[in-house]
Structures are given as structure tokens and as C-alpha cells.
Amino acid sequence: xxxxxxxxxxxxxGVEALKGITLTIDDGEFLAIMGQNxxxxxxxxxxxxxxxxxxxGEVVVDGVSTREVSVAQLARKVGFVFQNPDHQxxxxxxxxxxxxxxxxxxxxxxAIKKRVDWALNxxxxxxxRQTSPFMLSGGERKRVALASVLAWDPQVVIxxxxxxxxxxxxxxxxxxxxxxxxxxxxxxxxxxxxxxxxAECNPRVVLMTEGKIVAEGLAEEILTNxxxxxxxxxVPPQITxxxxxxxxxxxxxxxxxxxxxxRILLDILxxxxxxxx
Amino acid sequence: xxxxxxxxxxxVSSVIHRLDPRVKFFFVxxxxxxxxxxxxxxxxxxxFFVPLPFVFMAGVQREWIRSMRGALFFAVIIFLFNFxxxxxxTQYPQVPSASLLERSLAMTLRFLVLVxxxxxxxxxxxxxxxxxxxxxxxxxYEFCFAFTTAVRFVPVLAEEAQxxxxxxxxxxxxxxxxxxxxxxxxxxPILIPLIVGAIRRSLxxxxxxxxxxxxxxxxxxxxxxxxxxxxxxxxAFVSVLMLIFAVYVWLYVPIPSLTTLxxx
Numbered sequence: 201x202x203x204x205x206x207x208x209x210x211x212x213x214g215v216e217a218l219k220g221i222t223l224t225i226d227d228g229e230f231l232a233i234m235g236q237n238x239x240x241x242x243x244x245x246x247x248x249x250x251x252x253x254x255x256x257g258e259v260v261v262d263g264v265s266t267r268e269v270s271v272a273q274l275a276r277k278v279g280f281v282f283q284n285p286d287h288q289x290x291x292x293x294x295x296x297x298x299x300x301x302x303x304x305x306x307x308x309x310x311a312i313k314k315r316v317d318w319a320l321n322x323x324x325x326x327x328x329r330q331t332s333p334f335m336l337s338g339g340e341r342k343r344v345a346l347a348s349v350l351a352w353d354p355q356v357v358i359x360x361x362x363x364x365x366x367x368x369x370x371x372x373x374x375x376x377x378x379x380x381x382x383x384x385x386x387x388x389x390x391x392x393x394x395x396x397x398x399a400e401c402n403p404r405v406v407l408m409t410e411g412k413i414v415a416e417g418l419a420e421e422i423l424t425n426x427x428x429x430x431x432x433x434x435v436p437p438q439i440t441x442x443x444x445x446x447x448x449x450x451x452x453x454x455x456x457x458x459x460x461x462x463r464i465l466l467d468i469l470x471x472x473x474x475x476x477x
Numbered sequence: 478x479x480x481x482x483x484x485x486x487x488x489v490s491s492v493i494h495r496l497d498p499r500v501k502f503f504f505v506x507x508x509x510x511x512x513x514x515x516x517x518x519x520x521x522x523x524x525f526f527v528p529l530p531f532v533f534m535a536g537v538q539r540e541w542i543r544s545m546r547g548a549l550f551f552a553v554i555i556f557l558f559n560f561x562x563x564x565x566x567t568q569y570p571q572v573p574s575a576s577l578l579e580r581s582l583a584m585t586l587r588f589l590v591l592v593x594x595x596x597x598x599x600x601x602x603x604x605x606x607x608x609x610x611x612x613x614x615x616x617x618y619e620f621c622f623a624f625t626t627a628v629r630f631v632p633v634l635a636e637e638a639q640x641x642x643x644x645x646x647x648x649x650x651x652x653x654x655x656x657x658x659x660x661x662x663x664x665x666p667i668l669i670p671l672i673v674g675a676i677r678r679s680l681x682x683x684x685x686x687x688x689x690x691x692x693x694x695x696x697x698x699x700x701x702x703x704x705x706x707x708x709x710x711x712x713a714f715v716s717v718l719m720l721i722f723a724v725y726v727w728l729y730v731p732i733p734s735l736t737t738l739x740x741x
Contacts, residue, residue: 251643271646280647286677287637288644290669300666304649334673348648 201227201262202248202356202387208256209243217243219411220257227355228385230378232398232419235408236433241391242283244408245358248389249278261356276305279354283361285345289333294325297333298348305352319351324373338365356387363394375401399423399437399456407432424454493535493601497709498610501598504716508594511723512587518579518735520726521586528597537600544596548589556585575736604628606703613703619692626682634675641670 202225209218217240225231233241246252247259250266250273259266266274282288291297298319302312320326323343328336333344342365350357359378363371378401382388392398398405398419405422407415409432415422422428424440436444439461443451449468455461493501512524532541559581564573608625612618642652645666652663705713726732 246643249647251646270651272649272651275647275649280644282640282644282647284640286674287641287670288648288666290666290673301648304651352649 201225203260204244204247204257205260206257207244207247207254207259209240209247209252210255217411221411221413223406223413223416225387225389227387228382230382230388230401230403231390231406232401232403233389233391233406233408234393234395234398234422234432234434236393238410239408239432240411241408242360243411245280245360245389245391248274248356248358249280250274251280272304275301275354276352277354278356278358279349279352280358281346281349281360281362283364285333285338285341288345288348289341292332293330294320294328294333294336294344295330297344298351301348301352307352315351315353319347322350323347323377339367339370342366354386356389357381358389358391360391361394362390363392363397371397393434395423395429395434395437399439400458402456409433420454420456423456488603489536491535491601492708493531493597494603495708496601496712497703497705498602498606499614499703500705500709500713500716501602502610504712505594505598507716507720507723509591511719512590512594514723514727515732516580516583516587517732518583518586519738520732521583521590524590525586525593528594531597531601535597535601537597540600541593541596544600545589545593548592552585552589555588556581559584576734579735609699609701609703612699618697630675630678634671637674638667638671641667641674644670 202223204221204223204225207218207221208216210216221240221244233244235241243252247254247266248261250269250271253267261274261278289297291300295316298316299312302315307315317326320329323346325340325343325347328340328344333341336344342362346359346362362374366374375397378388378390388403390398390401390403402419405415405417405419406413407422407428414431415425415428423436424444426436426444429436435441437456439458440453440456443455443461444453451464451468455464508524508527512521515521515524532538560573560577563577563580568574568577604625607628608621611621611624646652650663650666652667653660655663
């Protein structure tokens with residue numbers, strides 16, 4: 201469990217990035233942190249594995265304050281996949297890349313081999329085992345970076361902007377993958393402004409603006425609240441926009457799921473009264 | 478790193494910032510030459526105070542102090558090397574003389590004067606201005622461009638290095654662990670992505686520049702043209718006077734050392 205208690209963070213340049221964040225993330229939860237650029241999303245999650253230490257307030261992971269332990273100790277529990285895979289790939293082969301963190305954490309050679317096999321298979325990059333990570337495409341590099349974090353099986357997985365630079369198919373794979381992780385009782389935290397992706401996943405959403413949390417709740421509550429999304433400089437999912445733009449039809453305004461929208465529209469076309477679930 | 482901090486330009490305006498970079502550079506060079514000419518302590522002490530009015534007029538005291546603090550480490554090394562080696566070479570096993578102490582101090586102060594004057598120049602001159610100055614001094618445009626781009630990308634690279642460090646720490650890398658060799662090796666996961674990134678970025682930049690017709694016209698004109706103003710002429714005049722005075726003193730005036738001065 202991650203508890204954030206009245207967290208303030210000021211960068212050495214004097215920029216106040218977080219202003220009194222209070223948040224509780226339960227074990228096995230799926231959370232999306234959304235908001236405009238510079239809202240403090242990445243700054244917030246960097247506190248979860250101790251990369252940043254609070255200026256005021258504290259962050260407690262599994263009952264231990266992040267101030268009291270090293271990043272390496274916290275990283276064992278909290279895996280963090282950075283936005284740009286090029287910021288971490290450096291080994292000669294994909295295999296070595298995935299084994300890097302395992303070596304840092306002091307796994308046995310046998311266990312390392314098993315875990316590397318497992319992670320490569322999981323992210324569908326086994327065929328690139330002996331390839332240099334620099335020769336891979338952007339999407340593949342991103343998967344290798346993800347594999348290199350999942351290899352040590354952290355309890356919490358943080359993904360910073362996981363959908364940037366991914367095509368539709370990869371995004372869908374990523375979504376299924378996150379659902380799968382979540383089903384294994386892993387806590388998954390994504391930082392994103394990809395509204396459509398969040399609408400498809402329907403996690404709990406934390407909306408941030410200017411270093412503060414302005415709203416939290418289910419995706420269908422937050423993303424369909426026009427006032428809130430405007431405040432955070434994002435737009436509702438396209439399907440919601442269509443429903444909001446047709447007020448005369450008496451459509452529900454809290455729909456974010458395409459399949460649900462289709463059912464409602466079909467009901468209307470067939471003249472049957474619909475019931476929004 | 479803090480010594481380099483003191484060389485980073487911050488966008489503010491003052492009389493000193495508005496001076497023509499060519500003249501400012503000439504002034505700094507005069508200070509440089511003067512510091513090299515004199516090896517005795519009294520003129521170097523005097524020289525140390527010359528750039529101070531510029532620091533205060535430009536309002537960059539804090540940055541300047543930071544750069545001096547950064548230079549202090551090297552200053553101490555220079556002092557120790559001069560003192561220890563000269564002592565063992567010339568005076569051992571007698572007690573070190575006062576003149577040896579003075580000479581070592583003078584060498585240290587010479588270094589500080591050099592850092593001080595160049596730091597004033599870089600703190601008050603924007604990279605754009607510097608590029609412009611190079612260009613109008615008939616340096617080929619390709620070189621000017623490469624130079625200004627390199628200067629401009631320093632903070633970008635510094636930021637990227639920080640991100641890479643974070644990314645590797647998040648994968649359990651502990652930079653401060655192990656003996657000296659291990660620690661050096663710990664930086665490989667930082668350096669490789671940084672270098673690869675810089676190369677990739679430069680290729681991208683080259684493509685972006687070429688697609689915007691970089692180098693298409695032989696004769697380039699500038700939106701801004703550097704023109705000498707009255708203050709620039711004044712500084713140039715003062716610099717020339719200083720240089721003449723310094724050379725004259727160096728040639729004809731015997732300079733007493735501080736020890737003899739104190740004895741009088």
C-alpha cells in the first residue's frame with residue numbers, strides 16, 4: 201500500500217511541483233494519474249520509489265517511509281518504467297538488458313536465466329534475445345524496457361506515458377497486459393494523458409492540475425465531467441463527446457465505453473427504451 | 478560541477494550584458510595576458526579586484542561567487558603542487574621561506590584571476606551574442622553554428638543525464654557502491670544512453686536543419702547586427718590603456734614582492 205501524506209515538493213530551481221498531495225493507493229489497485237503537462241504527475245510517482253524525497257510531508261510504502269530506505273531497496277518493490285526507453289537501454293543484447301536489474305538486486309545466475317526467459321516471453325521479444333536493443337524499433341524498445349522491469353516481479357508497477365509512440369495494436373496489447381498484471385494482484389499505476397486509453401481500461405483516475413489533485417474517482421465519473429476535464433486541459437473520450445453533443449436524444453452523459461455506447465444507440469434505433477448501467 | 482555553473486548564462490539585462498561581446502572578450506583577454514605577465518603577488522592582488530565592478534554592475538554576484546567556490550578546489554591543488562614540489566626541489570631540508578609561500582600564492586591567485594575574468598564574460602554574454610560575435614569576426618558560419626549549438630545543448634544534456642541516472646537507479650543501480658574501479662564502472666549505464674542519445678539528437682538536428690534549407694544561400698544576413706556603442710568604445714579604450722600600462726610596468730618597473738614590501 202502506498203500512502204501519500206500532505207506531500208510538497210520544490211525542485212532545486214525553486215519550482216513548486218507538488219502542493220499538498222494526499223492519496224492512498226491500495227494493493228492490487230489499477231490507477232491512472234492524469235493531467236496536463238507540468239501538472240506534477242511524474243514528479244509525484246517519482247516519490248513512490250524514492251527517486252525524489254519530499255520537501256514536506258511523507259510517502260509511506262508498505263509501512264516504511266521512503267525517506268528511510270534507498271532507491272534500490274524501494275525499487276525491489278516498486279518497478280518504474282520510464283517514458284523514454286532510450287534513457288535506460290545500454291547493454292549489447294536484449295537479454296543482458298533484462299538481466300541488468302536482476303544482477304543489481306543480487307539474484308542467483310540460475311534464477312536470472314529463468315526470469316529473463318519469462319520476461320522476454322511475456323513481452324513477446326524472445327526472438328530479439330541476442331539483438332542489440334539499439335537496433336529495435338521504438339515500440340520494441342519500449343517492450344524491452346518494460347520486460348527489464350517486470351523481470352524482478354515488483355509488487356507495484358509504474359508506467360510513465362506507456363502509450364506514447366505505440367500503434368493501435370500495441371496499445372491494445374498493452375491494455376490486455378495491464379489487465380493481466382492487475383489480475384495477478386499487482387498494483388498498476390499509469391501516468392498518461394491518453395484519454396482514449398484510460399477510457400478503455402476504466403481504472404480509478406486521479407486528476408492533477410498545477411501540483412494539486414483536483415479530483416479522484418472512476419474513469420467514467422471523471423472523464424465525463426466537462427468542467428473537470430477542461431480544468432485539466434484534456435478532452436472527454438470521443439464517444440462521450442458524441443453523446444454530449446446530442447442532448448436532444450436524451451442520451452446518458454457518462455458513457456466512456458464504445459461497446460456500451462453501441463448498445464445504447466442500437467436500443468434507440470430499435471425504439472426500445474434503454475437502461476444505462 | 479559548481480565551477481561550470483558559474484559559466485552558465487542567465488537571461489538578464491544590464492550595462493555589462495549589453496556590451497559588445499567582441500569588446501568584452503578583448504577586455505578579458507587583456508586581463509588574461511596581464512595575469513600571465515606578472516608572477517608576483519601585489520599586481521595579481523590588484524588584478525583580482527579589476528573585474529569586481531563588472532560583477533556588481535551586472536548583478537551576477539551570486540553566480541560569480543558560486544563559480545569562485547567551485548574553482549577553490551582546483552586553487553587548493555595548484556597551491557599545494559606549487560608549494561610542495563618547489564620546496565622539495567629547491568629548499569629541502571631547510572624551513573620553507575616566505576618567498577616560496579608568496580610564489581605559490583601568486584600562482585594560485587593567477588588561476589583565480591583567469592577563472593574570474595572568463596566567468597564574468599560567460600555570465601554576461603548570451604550564447605546567441607557569442608555566435609553573432611564569432612560570425613562578425615569572419616569565423617566561418619559552420620563553426621559558429623557548431624559552437625553555439627554545443628553551448629546551447631549543455632543544459633539539455635545535463636537534464637538528460639539526470640533522467641538517465643533516475644532510470645538506472647529505478648533498476649537497482651547504486652552509483653556510490655563498491656571500490657573506486659567499481660564506482661567508475663557504475664557510470665557505464667549512464668554514459669552509454671547519454672552518448673547514444675547525443676549522437677541520435679545531432680543526426681536529427683542535422684536532418685531538421687537541412688529540411689529547413691540550412692546552408693542554401695552562400696551569403697547569409699543577420700537580423701541583428703552588432704554595432705559598437707559609446708560604452709563599447711570606452712571599454713576598448715580602457716582595455717588598450719590597461720594593456721599598454723601593464724606591458725610598460727612589466728618592461729621597466731621592478732616590482733617588489735609582498736615580503737619586501739612588508740619589510741619596508
